[in-house]
Every structure is written in structure tokens, then in C-alpha cells.
Amino acid sequence: MTIDNFEPEEATIAQIHRGFESGTITSRDLVEHYHQRIDAYDQNGPELNSIIEINNAAVDRAEELDKKFSEEGEFTGPLHGIPVLVKDALETTDMPTTFGSDAFKGYMAEKDAEVIQRLREAGAIILAKTNLPDWATSWFGFSSVIGRTKNPYDLDRDPGGSSSGTGAAIAANLGAVGIGTDCGGSIRVPASFDNLVGIRMTPGLISRSGVNPLVSHQDTAGPMTRSVRETAQLLDVIVGYDEEDKLSANNELTEIDGSYLNHLKADALNGARIGVLRGSFGDENNPDAAPVNTVIDDAIVTMRNSGAVIVDPVDIPRLADYLEETMLYILQSKRDLDEFLGEIDGPVDSVDELYENGEYHELLICSLDLRRMDQMISKIIQNTGGGSMHNKRFNKRF
Numbered sequence: 001m002t003i004d005n006f007e008p009e010e011a012t013i014a015q016i017h018r019g020f021e022s023g024t025i026t027s028r029d030l031v032e033h034y035h036q037r038i039d040a041y042d043q044n045g046p047e048l049n050s051i052i053e054i055n056n057a058a059v060d061r062a063e064e065l066d067k068k069f070s071e072e073g074e075f076t077g078p079l080h081g082i083p084v085l086v087k088d089a090l091e092t093t094d095m096p097t098t099f100g101s102d103a104f105k106g107y108m109a110e111k112d113a114e115v116i117q118r119l120r121e122a123g124a125i126i127l128a129k130t131n132l133p134d135w136a137t138s139w140f141g142f143s144s145v146i147g148r149t150k151n152p153y154d155l156d157r158d159p160g161g162s163s164s165g166t167g168a169a170i171a172a173n174l175g176a177v178g179i180g181t182d183c184g185g186s187i188r189v190p191a192s193f194d195n196l197v198g199i200r201m202t203p204g205l206i207s208r209s210g211v212n213p214l215v216s217h218q219d220t221a222g223p224m225t226r227s228v229r230e231t232a233q234l235l236d237v238i239v240g241y242d243e244e245d246k247l248s249a250n251n252e253l254t255e256i257d258g259s260y261l262n263h264l265k266a267d268a269l270n271g272a273r274i275g276v277l278r279g280s281f282g283d284e285n286n287p288d289a290a291p292v293n294t295v296i297d298d299a300i301v302t303m304r305n306s307g308a309v310i311v312d313p314v315d316i317p318r319l320a321d322y323l324e325e326t327m328l329y330i331l332q333s334k335r336d337l338d339e340f341l342g343e344i345d346g347p348v349d350s351v352d353e354l355y356e357n358g359e360y361h362e363l364l365i366c367s368l369d370l371r372r373m374d375q376m377i378s379k380i381i382q383n384t385g386g387g388s389m390h391n392k393r394f395n396k397r398f
């Protein structure tokens with residue numbers, strides 16, 4: 001699809017802004033274009049099922065920004081007119097927030113999450129909310145609110161989670177850039193499955209206010225984009241201190257030279273020591289693992305050619321034991337979710353209430369009953385065909 005002489009698919013923030021400046025596209029054009037793609041590919045056609053809720057106010061916001069730019073000749077902020085897809089774990093005042101839970105259909109937050117506020121202030125348009133497993137409690141693309149999200153590269157495979165909807169939707173060009181959340185891989189897993197750039201920041205650099213917790217002091221929101229530059233542009237907007245989030249005081253301990261964009265340098269890896277934990281690679285005899293290992297090895301070569309010192313292999317004795325011994329999900333997630341549910345004016349007040357009412361996706365039973373973990377994993381593998389994907393752009397296929 002094209003808009004006059006502008007090609008929206010794969011367009012970067014910089015390219016979109018140049019389109020605004022040249023008059024070949026408006027923000028309203030872009031919003032309506034993404035609405036058409038959501039209808040064609042998410043709700044119909046391949047039915048990716050990545051979008052929970054479309055923001056009905058997006059067109060009006062786009063028109064407001066277009067008018068301001070026409071009258072003043074200046075952008076409102078660094079994300080002026082950019083349609084952003086946001087994981088439905090972040091509270092929004094202009095559309096419901098479900099947290100992926102059928103129990104919270106229709107729940108309206110009293111205040112935007114801090115990340116949402118920062119995006120709006122930077123001129124971004126919150127285009128839609130995206131799917132996630134209930135309360136971001138797993139690594140796949142199933143929720144009780146809308147069901148299964150598909151991987152746009154291979155519809156029989158899972159897009160990864162818990163930021164499954166954002167990953168699938170950005171890969172499918174249903175929005176310009178996206179926001180996910182990560183506690184133990186929930187940005188990085190779908191980014192790897194969907195051929196995106198995803199980064200997990202040090203917790204506290206990005207406010208957790210208005211974001212449902214999993215393990216509170218491990219949680220962080222973060223960008224999911226198609227380029228490293230766009231990731232840096234989003235970080236410049238959403239990183240910062242929030243007086244309502246004590247952990248965000250970490251910002252006072254971090255020195256950033258003006259902008260994350262300043263650190264995108266050709267020689268940035270020169271002299272960096274990067275260890276390769278070979279023991280955590282997949283089995284080369286596994287037909288699903290071997291291609292993934294090849295991609296990683298190619299990346300290692302690229303890093304070495306960019307000046308990095310590669311230490312290969314690195315061994316951490318008893319790593320699996322350490323990870324098991326320090327995992328906090330079972331010990332802390334229920335407590336943190338209960339605290340969050342008790343603070344908001346929602347339909348339920350505790351995880352026990354969700355469980356007793358049966359208000360969760362059946363594949364999430366392991367979060368509530370560890371005795372059924374093995375059955376759940378087997379069912380996921382059956383339903384998704386694993387997590388690998390074909391390395392080709394979605395818009396070349398559809």
C-alpha cells in the first residue's frame with residue numbers, strides 16, 4: 001500500500017517526519033493507513049489477532065497535530081504524529097486496559113501510565129493496545145481476552161511473549177513503533193521471534209507507574225522497533241525519573257550524554273569484551289536450534305569485525321541451578337499482583353479471586369498450579385509448533 005509517493009511499510013520515524021515536512025503525507029493519512037492494515041491483516045485475512053483495542057481518538061489526535069504543524073511549522077516533539085502500538089499492560093485513560101485478562105474487559109484507568117504520558121507529550125499517537133498472556137505471566141501469545149496471536153512470518157508459529165501482540169503487530173507494519181514490557185524476556189523473546197529490535201533496560205530507568213507488575217523490581221517497559229535508531233529515539237522519550245516510582249531514582253545513578261542517539265557510533269564496540277555462553281546454546285543436532293545458533297554466530301562475527309574482543313567460550317558452573325535458586329516468580333509474583341489489584345478500582349481484588357472465578361487462559365494454569373506445568377508445556381508445543389520463524393519481511397508476503 002502507498003500514500004501518493006510515500007511508502008508507509010518499513011518507514012522509520014525519520015522518514016515519516018520527512019514525509020510530513022514535504023507534504024506527501026499527514027499524520028491522519030498514516031493513522032488511517034494503519035487502521036486499514038489492522039482491518040486487512042489483524043482482524044481479517046491471516047487474522048493475526050495482535051490488537052486488543054483500537055484507539056477511537058487516534059484520528060482526532062492526528063488531525064490536531066497536523067493542524068498545529070500546518071500553522072506553526074514545527075513538530076510538537078520528537079515523536080510528532082508517530083502512531084505507537086502499546087502492550088495492554090500499560091494503563092490508558094482514552095481506551096480500556098485489560099492486562100490480557102477477560103476479567104478486565106471494559107476497565108478504564110483513572111490515569112495514564114507514566115510511559116503513556118511521556119509518549120503523548122512527545123507528540124506520539126497511541127494507536128492501539130496489543131495482546132499479551134494474562135498479566136504478562138508467560139512467554140507465548142495466548143490471552144483470555146482475545147485468544148491466540150499468530151506470528152506474521154509463519155502463522156502456525158507463536159510470536160513469543162509476553163509482549164506478543166506488540167511484536168507481531170510491529171513486524172506486520174500495523175503501527176510505526178511499539179512498547180512492550182519485560183520481566184524475564186517478555187520484550188526480548190518476541191523481538192527475536194518477530195525479527196525486531198527489543199531492549200530490556202535496567203529496571204527503574206523507565207517508570208513502572210501504571211504498568212501491571214510480575215516481579216515488581218524486575219519489571220520494565222521498553223521499545224520494540226524495526227531499527228536500533230528508533231529504539232534510541234523511544235528511549236530518549238520514555239527514560240526518566242518519576243516521583244511516583246521510587247525505583248526510578250536509578251536515573252540519578254546513570255549518566256547519559258544528552259541522548260541515547262549520541263551513542264549510536266560506528267566504533268561503539270571497539271575494545272568491548274563480550275563473552276559467549278556456549279553452554280546455553282541450543283543442541284546443534286536439533287533442527288530448530290541449529291539455524292538459531294547460525295544467526296548468533298553470524299552476529300558474533302559482526303561484533304568481532306566491529307572491534308569487540310570475543311571471549312569464546314565462557315563457562316558459568318551450575319548456571320541452571322543458580323537460575324532456579326534465584327527465580328522469584330513463584331515467590332513474589334502473586335504478592336506483587338495482589339498489591340496492584342488492591343490499589344486499582346477493578347472488578348477483582350486478588351489472584352485467588354481470578355483463579356476461583358476461572359478468569360484466565362487455560363494455558364496459564366502453571367502460574368496457579370505448578371503440578372500441571374508439564375502438561376501445559378506439551379500443549380503449547382502442540383499448539384504453536386515451537387518458536388522459530390522464517391527470516392523474511394511480512395509485507396513481502398501479504
